Amino acid sequence: MAKNSRRAAAFIIPVLISAALMGCSAPKQKNSSNKLNIVCTNFSEYDWTREIIGDTDSADITYLLESGIDIHNYQPNAEDIMTISNCDMFIYVGGESESWVDDVLSNKANKDMKVVKLLESAKDNVQLEEHKEGMEEEEEEHGHDEDEPEYDEHVWLSVRNAEIICDDICNKLCGLDSANADKYKANLSAYTAKLRDLDNDYKEMAENAKVKTLLFGDRFPFRYLVEDYGLDYYAAFKGCSAETEASFETIAKLAEKLDKLELDTVFIIENSSDAIAKSIISSSGNKNARIEKLNSLQSVTSDDIRKGASYLSLMNEDLETLKKVLD
Known part of the structure; x- marks a missing residue:
């Protein structure tokens, strides 16, 4: 943890x-x-x-x-x-x-x-850090100052x-x-x-998007990205969460959001299990919802770099995924 x-x-x-x-x-x-x-x-x-x-x-x-x-x-x-x-x-x-x-x-x-x-x-x-509706409640770290901003x-x-x-x-x-x-x-x-x-390409994507909300069956490190382009989100965990297991209440709430907002995609981040995303989908009314990955650039290896990974290339891959999902 x-x-x-x-x-x-x-x-x-x-x-x-x-x-x-x-x-x-x-x-x-x-x-x-x-x-x-x-x-x-x-x-x-x-x-x-x-x-x-x-x-x-x-x-x-x-x-x-x-x-x-x-x-x-x-x-x-x-x-x-x-x-x-x-x-x-x-x-x-x-x-x-x-x-x-x-x-x-x-x-x-x-x-x-x-x-x-x-x-x-x-x-x-x-x-x-923001606690959104439907997010898993986390125990306060022992000794953590409640008044200290996260x-x-x-x-x-x-x-x-x-x-x-x-x-x-x-x-x-x-x-x-x-x-x-x-x-x-x-x-x-x-x-x-x-x-x-x-930045302009992301702005154009968001302006043209028919869907304005991302739903994550995972932790959510993309707060800055959605803030920049006026998008909304729901997620199982905060961006820096160490949790990997979601409660029944969290899964049920996110499944409800999936249905209410008529979303057809649940996101996860790179190198994450899709178990929570699958549980959200199976608990929703949309059993045909798909799972897509966004790369938060937190697990890039030296081998990835040798193969040509760059900040621009990975952010462009995320852009293309968002275009496909939000259109």
Whole structure:
């Protein structure tokens, strides 16, 4: 469970930091080719940084979650901590799932490290976690401050946020490597144009959609996307939920929504079981409803990248799925 993992991290991470620091008596220097060392926690950050750097060959980029592990379940090992501690630039989301980062950065070896925190870069657009009608009720985590806001971490699923964050990444890169600043800015300009085209395509899809509501038999990380384009949703769980089993009440409520709104599709996210979606359909009056997947870009592997996966390609795949379903 992700919440249990976060509680365990409070005890484990300090131990791993100590182990990492003991394993290197002096901070690492830049690699032998004198390239910048950049570390990213998730795929979108990694791909945006690749696009901005382009063909300058000025940096080595480490993608920590290249195995495809979900950000909500990832905990760094001692080697990961050492890699972060010595890098020139660290890019991370900054939500509750990455609460371990604070300890790592407070003990970093490179005191000149540039840091990009996605929730800070896109702070004007950050949404609170939302409990919608029909969602599974979750137990409060022991020790969690009820007055502490819970932010939705999935800011990368807003193409508009992507533009803002890319601008921040580029600014930090230019500060580290002024010799290539003009190239970074030119690459950013070209990539921003592609993001704006994608944003316009999503906007057109939503404006032309006959169906305006998504129903998920799964957790729902697409809050930013539906907010951007005026769509609505219902889901079994919140975006950062660790739950995998829905109650009878949740399934019944979502089945009722499926019928009332005359929907013919139940969505799930990548690498998820379709068991809840099937239960919703079988409990509804529409036994012929289909199940479709949307990719939240949380489980992209290094193998996927070698095969050509990019932020734009995956977001375009989601766009095509939505066009098909909502038309």
